Structure formats: C-alpha cells, structure tokens
Amino acid sequence: MPTVKLRRKDVPKGANLCEYCTAKCCGYFALPMDTPTDLDDFDHIRWYMMHGRVSVFVEDDVWYLMVHSVCQHLQEDHRCGVYEERPGICRKYTTDECEFDDDALYDKFFETPEQIWEYAESVCGPRKPLRKFSAARPAATDLKLPVLAGT
Numbered sequence: 001m002p003t004v005k006l007r008r009k010d011v012p013k014g015a016n017l018c019e020y021c022t023a024k025c026c027g028y029f030a031l032p033m034d035t036p037t038d039l040d041d042f043d044h045i046r047w048y049m050m051h052g053r054v055s056v057f058v059e060d061d062v063w064y065l066m067v068h069s070v071c072q073h074l075q076e077d078h079r080c081g082v083y084e085e086r087p088g089i090c091r092k093y094t095t096d097e098c099e100f101d102d103d104a105l106y107d108k109f110f111e112t113p114e115q116i117w118e119y120a121e122s123v124c125g126p127r128k129p130l131r132k133f134s135a136a137r138p139a140a141t142d143l144k145l146p147v148l149a150g151t
C-alpha cells in the first residue's frame with residue numbers, strides 16, 4: 001500500500017512541526033559556491049562530487065555544494081542530543097520555510113560527477129583531449145642527472 005506523505009497542512013494547528021519530522025534539516029549541510037564560469041571551475045566541482053555523498057544545486061542563481069552527512073548529535077528518536085548547546089545556525093533555523101514537506105525542487109540539481117560534466121560541456125563546449133604520456137620509462141643513458149660537487 002503506498003504511503004501518504006504528511007504535509008504541513010495535515011499537522012494539527014499549533015503543533016510543533018518538528019515532532020512530525022525525521023529531522024531532515026540535520027542530515028546535510030550546504031555551502032554557497034562561486035558561480036562556475038569555465039571548464040576549470042566545473043572541473044573543481046566535478047572533483048568535489050567524486051568524494052561520495054555530495055550534490056550540487058542551484059537556487060535563485062546561487063550555486064551550492066550540498067554534503068549529505070548526518071549530524072553526529074542527531075539521536076535515534078530524531079531529536080537533538082545537544083539541544084541546549086546546539087550551534088547558532090541550528091537555533092536560527094525555523095520551520096517557517098524548512099524542508100519538512102518540500103520535494104527538493106531546485107532550479108538545477110546534480111547528483112554525480114558525470115552529470116555536472118555533461119552540463120559543463122553543454123555550456124562551455126567540450127574539453128580538449130588530455131595530453132597522453134608515454135608509459136615507457138626512458139633508458140638510463142637518456143637521463144640527465146645533476147652532477148654533484150666533488151664527484
């Protein structure tokens with residue numbers, strides 16, 4: 001049987017929304033980034049995204065790096081384990097516009113390095129092929145080593 005997603009409007013009036021939530025806001029953090037303008041910028045973002053649970057999204061023309069990592073203080077009951085000493089960023093966050101029932105619809109959203117690179121090449125053009133290096137080692141006689149004083 002399909003599960004019905006709880007919406008804000010379904011929560012009793014005056015109730016604390018967080019009591020009905022799995023603490024979605026404690027499972028990630030997002031940092032604004034400079035807007036990428038060329039392939040080198042996108043290459044950096046691609047590298048960020050090679051590090052596991054990292055996404056990139058764009059909202060109102062601002063690019064964000066999103067790291068999916070649950071706060072070490074989130075308890076199994078979805079409550080904060082350091083509520084009285086929680087950081088200021090948590091204190092300032094309110095339920096007014098939180099992600100309680102949103103579907104994370106961003107202007108742009110990238111989940112993999114391949115996706116960001118496909119986008120990069122579509123807006124910047126394809127990158128020139130990387131220079132190929134020979135795997136063969138040079139012969140010992142070809143090596144020009146510095147001559148040490150006194151030898």
Ligand code: SF4
Nearest residue numbers: 018021023025098100
């Ligand atoms: S602020 Fe919003 S997302 Fe965070 S725990 Fe409360 S209801 Fe959930």
Ligand code: SF4
Nearest residue numbers: 026071073074080090
């Ligand atoms: S400190 Fe508490 S409120 Fe802040 S992210 Fe961690 S669990 Fe959530």
